[in-house]
Amino acid sequence: MKDPEEQAEETVRDAISAPDAEGRPRRATRRFPLFTKDTARPEGGGRAARGDAPAPARQWPILAVLGLVGLGLLLTALDVFRVGTLLIGIALVAGAVLRWVVPDVGMLAVRSRFTDIVTYAGLGLAIVLLAMMVQPHPLLQIPFLKDTLHFTVSS
Structure with a gap:
């Protein structure tokens, strides 16, 4: 399990939402940052045969x-x-x-x-x-x- 500091770094703040009292945007989104490190697996990304098949x-x-x-x-x-x-x-x-x-x-x-x-x-x-x-x-x-x-x- 990740500690809260690492989770906060992964959450991207939405710059469009209104800022809170400290000047940070209030709404946190799950959008990918500008340079992604990984991509989501497509819907059909599963295999048509079992995993040990060639x-x-x-x-x-x-x-x-x-x-x-x-x-x-x-x-x-x-x-x-x-x-x-x-x-x-x-x-x-x-x-x-x-x-x-x-x-x-x-x-x-x-x-x-x-x-x-x-x-x-x-x-x-x-x-x-x-x-x-x-x-x-x-x-x-x-x-x-x-x-x-x-x-x-x-x-």
């Missing part, structure tokens, strides 16, 4: 998503554009599903669970939809987009 086994969710994205990029580079970009979008959607279903996803967790799910799913769905609309011979045609393009370009 590092790749502990981080299987992020490795699975990155593996699919890498395969999609390779297919895109090998001139199989539609399949490659579809695979990239599907990998991001799979990352959203993993973030929702698996309690400890390791490094796949970046921010809060809600933010990660919305971000992964939103970007994944956007990439999938764009990959399906790629010319020539699109798999998905949205009628009002053609009219919107003609309206904005011809104006």
